[in-house]
Amino acid sequence: MSAAVAALLGVLQGLTEFLPVSSTAHLVLVPWMLGLPDPGQVFDVALHLGTLIALLVYFRRDWWDILRRPGKQLWLIVLACIPAGILGKLFEARVEELTYPSAHPVAPLLMAGGLVFAGILLYAADRWGARRRGENSLRSEEALGIGAAQAVALIPGVSRSGATISAGMAFGLTREAAARFSFLLSAPVIAGAVLLKAAHTMRHGLPPGEGGAFAVGVVTSGIAGYVAIHFLLDYVKRHRLSLFVWYRVAFAVVVMAFWLLRR
Numbered sequence: 001m002s003a004a005v006a007a008l009l010g011v012l013q014g015l016t017e018f019l020p021v022s023s024t025a026h027l028v029l030v031p032w033m034l035g036l037p038d039p040g041q042v043f044d045v046a047l048h049l050g051t052l053i054a055l056l057v058y059f060r061r062d063w064w065d066i067l068r069r070p071g072k073q074l075w076l077i078v079l080a081c082i083p084a085g086i087l088g089k090l091f092e093a094r095v096e097e098l099t100y101p102s103a104h105p106v107a108p109l110l111m112a113g114g115l116v117f118a119g120i121l122l123y124a125a126d127r128w129g130a131r132r133r134g135e136n137s138l139r140s141e142e143a144l145g146i147g148a149a150q151a152v153a154l155i156p157g158v159s160r161s162g163a164t165i166s167a168g169m170a171f172g173l174t175r176e177a178a179a180r181f182s183f184l185l186s187a188p189v190i191a192g193a194v195l196l197k198a199a200h201t202m203r204h205g206l207p208p209g210e211g212g213a214f215a216v217g218v219v220t221s222g223i224a225g226y227v228a229i230h231f232l233l234d235y236v237k238r239h240r241l242s243l244f245v246w247y248r249v250a251f252a253v254v255v256m257a258f259w260l261l262r263r
Helices: 003-018 023-034 040-058 060-068 072-099 107-128 140-152 160-170 175-204 211-235 242-261
Strands: none
Touching: 003 023, 003 040, 003 160, 003 175, 003 211, 023 107, 023 242, 040 060, 040 175, 040 211, 060 072, 060 175, 072 107, 072 140, 072 175, 107 160, 107 242, 140 160, 140 175, 160 175, 175 211
């Protein structure tokens, strides 16, 4: 993989992992539309490692406080991770099959449907959610509900951040509180994915000549992820999330057009 392609995919991963637009859809469909090969599991480790580093650096003070004085917030994060952990283990193979056009010819259409469906839910939560409560008011059953939304995001195209932010607003959290909890919740989820995939990589080693691309992927996804986190937390203080809803719909239309042209 060239450094330019590695950088493109790194930026895509960093931005779309945290903006509510679906990183899976972009990492699979953009290379598919451009005729690029599947980057593979090894490079996927690099991309997720970069976004994990961005999360830990950006929220370093929060995580220091959470781990130094374990309490309600840590309990809510752990509770919210349970649904995705269980369903991910049960349906991982099936989800993988439905994600890649090479394995499932209608995968692009499925992801386009996920983009539109979750976009509608994001619009509804942003439009009609109470959005009055802070992050500290979150209750255990609500954290579990946000975790269930995160599990639904296993469906390609839905977006983990989009689903959890939507659920948070539906429970009455402000946009900023919903986004912050979504980001804190994503750290253990991404860390788990990195550890599982890294174990496979360590057994087989990096493919010859891929060390440079791996490093570029880590750096670019980390920088782009940090920028995306800062941008979204600042954006939601003053704006509704309609921009991301319309982007999801537009991207879905482009994907469907490409699929029809390639039939």
